[in-house]
Amino acid sequence: MSEKPAVLVFTTAYFPFVGGAxxxxxxxxxxxxxxxxxFIFTSRMDGKLPAREKRLEGLVIRIGFGNKFDKFWLLIFGWFVAWRELRKWHRKIIFWVMDFSFGAAVAGFLKIFYPKIPLVFTIQYGYGDERVKKGRGGLxxxxxxxxxxxADYVTAISNYLLNLCKQYGYIGEEAVIHNGVDLKKFTNQESRIGNHVIISTSRRVYKNGLDILEKAFEIIKKKFPDAELKIVSDVPYDELPKYLWKASIFVRPSRSEGMGNAFIEALAAGLPIIGTPVGGILDIIEDGQTGLFAKVDDPQDLAEKIKILLEDKKLVSQIIExxxxxxxxxxxxxxxxxxxxxxFNSQLNTKKxxxxxxxxxxxxxxxxxxxxxILLDELPKENFCAKVLSFGxxxxxxxGISHIAYxxxxxxxxxxxxxIFAQDPVSVGLPAMLAAKILRKKFILKIVGDYAWEQGVQRFEVKEILDDFLNKKYGINVEVLRKIEKFVANHTEKIIVPSEYLKKVVSAWGVNPNKIKVIYNAFDFKDFEHTLRRPTSKLIVSAGRLVPWKGFGTLIEIxxxxxxxxPDAKLIIIGDGPERHKLKLQxxxxxxxxxxxxxGNLPHKKxxxxLASADAFILNTAYEGFSHQILEAMAIGAPVITTNVCGNPELVENNVSGILVEFNDKEAIKxxxxxxxxxxxxxxxxxxAAFQKSKQFSKERMINETIKILL
Known part of the structure; x- marks a missing residue:
């Protein structure tokens, strides 16, 4: 028995049925x-093909009776055939799923019974997101x-397809891994004559736009009577290069495209290419450099681009090179x-x-x-596998139903x-803690604030600041939230908080302080240091959720x-929340x-x-466990004014690395x-001084300290 890890590949079709996948x-x-x-599990679809075939790449296991319905037999019996193979082995195993299809369903079903076997999903789909949304009645x-x-890991053959996975809710480890080409096989072995042969190695399906190519060719024929159009499909893959070598231009006016392996094959064969700016083609063609773009569904524009390549030999040489x-x-x-x-190695050799x-x-x-x-990006670098479940x-x-579903x-x-690592003690912490206890998994909790107090201020007319809130009793709604966060915190193995202040808050709930670890948050400034500019105008910036304890009304009032x-001062308030309408009226x-x-809300980079443009960054807050915004402002070089409350003094030393004031002290803030x-x-x-202080809060330090908790 082999000691090598086994890769079980699930694909609806396989050789001699050939496509990019x-x-x-x-x-x-x-x-x-x-x-x-x-071990490649696939449907048979031809009675002449053996049920088991040893090929150079591995063992092909075909399921079915050798007809067009075999993909359904793959769906029904594929899991059983694969399960019989799995029972024989005592070695590392990985599922590799090629596209979402009948083969994917087989692997997904097996994953229910083998949850610890990592599943790598590769998406190659080329029919566009509209078909994904509505195809087969929504199925x-x-x-x-x-x-x-x-999926434990998603690879996509283009950035377009990876973004499609994210649109449909995937948050986890990911990579764009393009399809490739065998350069030796496709490099031109023949002397190409200066002909006018236009080729498209494309199946006659709607997405490939061959009807548009044929209309464009009618226009070309008037200018170049000797031009020929060759549409090549359903030929053995090994014979494909010979067709490309006899052509002068490759064209596929796609309506949608996952990546378009045919474009890569044409470039490898030494042909200039024309495509449309859709899907994964954008990863291949840089207009005017590695090919030309034509408009979608526009025969006239396509004919113009073909004409350019038939006449401009210098451009053709540049594109080929x-x-x-x-x-x-x-x-x-x-x-x-x-x-x-x-x-594969990362998934098979992970620490946790x-x-x-x-x-x-x-x-x-x-x-x-x-x-x-940050955790999703950085933990895999330390041999941890990470996946995110967002309440979104x-x-x-x-x-209520949303919490049950979560x-x-x-x-x-x-x-x-x-x-299971939860990022708050109530809305996601409670369902996550219950799941961890039922599954007997290690449960870790990060607490960045007092959820009961925040909800009390927003919804239940709590007026007190957090320090006073901790020592008072309130109505049933607030007290229930208090009991939930205390219950969740007491049933976790470790609690991470981002400041000493928050450690005192959580301890005041009745939680053992020995299980609470302070790990300061971090900011990575590398991506921004060469792009930021400071304007000449006087810009005051504030940012945060628009809630009462953030004191934005005071900033407007002064x-x-x-x-x-x-006179040229301007106040910019970034963020959204329940106070927005009130602030606009003000x-x-x-x-x-x-x-x-x-x-309103902006992308993080914006x-x-x-912050980089600010002449002053002000955070007038009654409560702050540990402020990412203050840390980011300090790292970027925006002078900081904030309140002398909670975790802020752990970041800002008054009149040294910033200015500390009291909450809502209008005169002092002004x-x-x-x-x-x-x-x-x-x-x-x-x-x-603030910039030097910010260096203490490095991403590397935060990740290293977090890993100690995870191990």
Whole structure:
């Protein structure tokens, strides 16, 4: 019995039925056969084909009776055939699923019974997102979501397809791994004559736009009577290069395209190419450099592009040369196989599998979203496998039902994890804790605030600041939330908090302080240091959720006094929340429409650009466990004014790395802002010290300390 890991490949069709997916399996498996044993489960579809065939790449196991209905037999019996093979082995195993199809359903069913076997899903689908959404009466939509929920790792042959997976709810480890081409096989072995042969190696399906090509060719024929059009389909794959060598231009005016392997093959054969700017073709064609773009469904424009390549020999040579370079650099099967080997190894040799459960995730804005994204990006680098379950995946459901659905998802995904890591103690923490206890999984909790107090202020007329709130009793709604967060916190193995202040808060709930670990949040400034610019205008920036304890109303109220001394000052408030309408009315009442702007939620990078442009960053808050926004402002070089409350003094030393004031102290806030707007030396002194302080909060430190908790 072989000691090598086994890769079970699930695909609806396989050789001699050839498409991009089948070629990918063959080429990758042949290059990795010394490291892994490949078992390819597929439908038979031809009675002449053997049920089991040993090929160079591995063992092909065909299911069915040799007719067109075999893909349904694959669906019904494929799991049983694969299960019989699995029973024979005592070695590492990985499921590799090629596209969402009947083969994917087989692997998804097996995953229910073998949750610890990693499943790598490769999407090659080329028919466009509209068909995914509505195809087969909505069943394709459901099937796609199901296989994504089962996947431990997703690879896509184009950025377009990877983004499609994210649109359908996938949050986990991912990579774009293109299909490739065998350069030796496709490099032109014949002397190409200066002909006018236009070729398309494309099946006659709607998505490939061959009807548009034929209409364009009618226009071309008037200008070039000797031009020929060859549409090649259903030929043995090994014979394909000979057809390409006899042509002068490759064209496929696709209406949709997952990637378009035919374009790569044409470039490898030394042909200039014309495509449309849809789907994965955007990863291949740089207009005017590695090919030409024609408009979708426009025969006239397509004819114009063909005419250009028939006449402009210099451009043709440039496209051929550039095309050859990108094929060698990005589409070599050797490099692609090495990428798959890296994925397989990461899944088979992981330290732990972590399920990160969070209320929000990018593009949502907020500390838990930022933190969860950092974990997802960084933990795999340390040999952890990570997957994210965001409450956004069930938010469309009615309240109550959404929490039940979230619990069921946590149960299903948690069965495959070693650790469930929740990012709050109530909305996601309670269902995650229950799932962890039922599944007997290690449960870790991160607490960044007092959920009962926050909800009390927003919904139940709590007026007290957090320190006072901790020592008082309230109505049943608030007390129930208090009991939930205490219950969840007491049933976790470890609690992570981002400040010493929050450790005291959680301890005050009645939680053993010995299980609470302070790990400060982090900010990675590398991606932004070369792109930020500071304008000449006087810009005051504030950011956060628009809730009462953030004190945005006070900032609006003091703006008229600031404008008397600094007429060109402007206040930008970034964020959204329940106070938005009230704040807009306040701006209108003070007639500050030009001087105060509420710009809502922004992508994280855009927020950082505003911080980099700020002459003063102000966070007038009654409560802050540990502020990502303050840390980001300090790292970027925006002078900071904030309140002397909660975790803020752990970041900002008054008059050294920023200015501390009391919450809603209008006079102190106004004077501090005017100081920064007028005193450049003070600003430079504060920002220099703040930048040095921010270096203590590195991403590497945060991840290393978090890993100690996870192990």
């Amino acid at each position: 089948e070629v990918a399996i063959q080429e990758v498996a042949r290059r990795l056969k010394n490291e892994y044993d490949f 394709m939509n459901l099937a796609f979501r199901l296989i994504l929920s089962q 550039n095309g050859r370079k990108i094929v060698e650099e990005r589409f070599s099967w050797d490099k692609i196989a090495a990428q798959y080997a890296e994925v 599998r972590i399920l990160i459960v969070t209320g929000i995730f990018p593009p949502d804005v907020g500390g838990p979203a930022t933190y969860s994204k 995946s069930v938010k469309y459901l009615p309240k 619990f069921l998802k946590a149960m299903r995904l948690g069965a495959r994890a070693d650790i 703006m008229p006094k600031i404008l008397r001394e600094v 701006v209108a009442t003070w007639r500050l429409g030009r001087q105060v702007e509420l710009i 927020v950082l650009e505003y 004077n501090s802002i005017l100081k920064l707007l007028k005193d450049e030396k003070l600003t430079q002194k504060l920002t220099s």
